[in-house]
Amino acid sequence: xxxxxxxxxxxxxxxxxxxxxxxxxxxxxxxxxxxxxxxxxxxxxxxxxxxxxxxxxxxxxxxxxxxxxxxxxxxxxxxxxxxxxxxxxxxxxxxxxxxxxxxxxxxxxxxxxxxxxxxxxxxxxxxxxxxxxxxxxxxxxxxxxxxxxxxxxxxxxxxxxxxxxxxxxxxxxxxxxxxxxxxxxxxxxxxxxxxxxxxx
Amino acid sequence: xxxxxxxxxxxxxxxxxxxxxxxxxxxxxxxxxxxxxxxxxxxxxxxxxxxxxxxxxxxxxxxxxxxxxxxxxxxxxxxxxxxxxxxxxxxxxxxxxxxxxxxxxxxxxxxxxxxxxxxxxxxxxxxxxxxxxxxxxxxxxxxxxxxxxxxxxxxxxxxxxxxxxxxxxxxxxxxxxxxxxxxxxxxxxxxxxxxxxxxxxxxxxxxxxxxxxxxxxxxxxxxxxxxxxxxxxxxxxxxxxxxxxxxxxxxxxxxxxxxxxxxxxxxxxxxxxxxxxxxxxxxxxxxxxxxxxxxxxxxxxxxxxxxxxxxxxxx
Numbered sequence: 001x002x003x004x005x006x007x008x009x010x011x012x013x014x015x016x017x018x019x020x021x022x023x024x025x026x027x028x029x030x031x032x033x034x035x036x037x038x039x040x041x042x043x044x045x046x047x048x049x050x051x052x053x054x055x056x057x058x059x060x061x062x063x064x065x066x067x068x069x070x071x072x073x074x075x076x077x078x079x080x081x082x083x084x085x086x087x088x089x090x091x092x093x094x095x096x097x098x099x100x101x102x103x104x105x106x107x108x109x110x111x112x113x114x115x116x117x118x119x120x121x122x123x124x125x126x127x128x129x130x131x132x133x134x135x136x137x138x139x140x141x142x143x144x145x146x147x148x149x150x151x152x153x154x155x156x157x158x159x160x161x162x163x164x165x166x167x168x169x170x171x172x173x174x175x176x177x178x179x180x181x182x183x184x185x186x187x188x189x190x191x192x193x194x195x196x197x198x199x200x
Numbered sequence: 201x202x203x204x205x206x207x208x209x210x211x212x213x214x215x216x217x218x219x220x221x222x223x224x225x226x227x228x229x230x231x232x233x234x235x236x237x238x239x240x241x242x243x244x245x246x247x248x249x250x251x252x253x254x255x256x257x258x259x260x261x262x263x264x265x266x267x268x269x270x271x272x273x274x275x276x277x278x279x280x281x282x283x284x285x286x287x288x289x290x291x292x293x294x295x296x297x298x299x300x301x302x303x304x305x306x307x308x309x310x311x312x313x314x315x316x317x318x319x320x321x322x323x324x325x326x327x328x329x330x331x332x333x334x335x336x337x338x339x340x341x342x343x344x345x346x347x348x349x350x351x352x353x354x355x356x357x358x359x360x361x362x363x364x365x366x367x368x369x370x371x372x373x374x375x376x377x378x379x380x381x382x383x384x385x386x387x388x389x390x391x392x393x394x395x396x397x398x399x400x401x402x403x404x405x406x407x408x409x410x411x412x413x414x415x416x417x418x419x420x421x422x423x424x425x426x427x428x429x430x431x432x433x434x435x436x437x438x439x440x441x442x443x444x445x446x447x448x449x450x451x452x453x454x455x456x457x458x459x460x461x462x463x464x465x466x467x468x469x470x471x472x473x474x475x476x477x478x479x480x481x482x483x484x485x486x487x488x489x490x491x492x493x494x495x496x497x498x499x500x501x502x503x504x505x506x507x508x509x510x511x512x513x514x515x
Binding site: 048 | 320396
């Protein structure tokens with residue numbers, strides 16, 4: 001049996017040794033090189049970022065898109081058949097760009113945001129604004145449209161409304177794909193808006 | 201009449217060091233502010249970025265404390281503050297250390313909560329020059345930028361801190377030098393998110409919070425020790441400074457001194473305290489004590505305001 005004291009001394013030696021190693025200048029450079037390499041590798045992979053829960057992948061393979069609708073004209077208009085309004089039209093175009101068919105679910109904002117947080121929906125639309133209190137819980141696109149409040153007679157201050165679409169939290173590839181679509185379709189969004197009679 | 205302490209000035213060869221150190225600190229502050237602003241612009245909902253932002257903001261504390269110290273160093277003692285203003289820096293430093301530690305604890309709790317609740321950080325993309333770019337890449341770029349200047353500046357500050365024996369500057373230099381570790385954790389966190397590992401963000405934030413707490417604890421210990429008049433310690437090794445024994449030896453070597461004991465404390469970079477001397481006889485005692493003070497102060501440039509106290513014997 002080895003002497004406990006010797007073992008302890010060896011452990012201490014190893015500890016101080018590693019502490020000293022930390023301060024050796026070469027180490028910092030090596031780690032910096034590691035950072036740069038990781039970065040290059042990351043840029044090399046066009047497939048980044050990825051979704052932790054694989055939303056984009058699933059939609060591309062299963063070809064259907066689960067959308068939560070919150071009634072809020074003119075953005076989302078309820079009708080007997082297919083939903084109407086600016087945002088359902090945008091989402092229909094987005095779904096077809098992915099080769100997927102939309103699956104509509106009507107409900108309240110509370111229900112839909114909770115479903116989004118549980119990855120039971122892929123998108124929620126309904127005139128959501130970037131200032132929504134749900135912004136901490138779910139993913140939001142950057143504003144696809146900003147409009148000024150009409151200068152009304154009310155005492156309320158004139159403010160900018162930034163319209164966004166909500167996605168499940170942390171699904172960054174999915175969020176990026178949606179934003180790329182929104183950027184491409186920017187002109188068409190304005191067209192839609194004018195058709196609906198809203199003033200951007 | 202009031203016994204107001206004498207003014208103190210650095211030896212001429214160290215004026216240059218102080219000047220260089222002050223300039224380095226200003227450069228550091230400018231870099232840190234640019235890092236803090238950039239970090240704030242891209243941090244989004246990433247916990248790791250938030251932790252890095254807190255860490256970088258708090259690294260301003262020793263820098264600002266140092267500048268306060270430089271300011272008060274020029275102010276001579278007066279009737280209201282007969283021991284001078286050198287300790288002002290310690291008060292600032294203590295407050296900063298408190299803030300640092302409590303923010304670290306808060307960030308640690310925050311990041312562990314997101315891990316336990318399995319919160320996935322959403323990072324959107326922004327449009328730059330007509331291209332949609334994921335903000336995560338911008339975060340990585342800012343993280344890299346935030347690591348390199350402090351490491352370089354930290355390395356430049358260390359020798360100056362040793363020469364000036366300035367503990368605040370030394371803390372700033374070691375914090376900066378250790379910054380790359382947190383930076384690496386932050387890069388790992390964001391890269392993890394890019395690869396779809398949501399927990400990487402919270403884990404990186406927890407590691408960074410540990411670093412913040414470690415820095416905070418180190419600073420707290422240092423400032424409390426100085427406020428409690430701990431004996432002088434070596435700036436690098438934190439061991440007992442040789443100056444205590446050297447002063448004692450210098451005094452004992454005087455032929456009229458039978459015994460001498462020395463008690464010293466640090467006021468920032470300056471060392472003050474008392475030397476108790478047992479003389480062999482009482483012949484010309486006042487002149488001899490004045491000589492003894494000159495001999496003692498000559499041991500090290502940091503010695504200032506030393507009191508020579510004659511005693512009959514030590515118990």
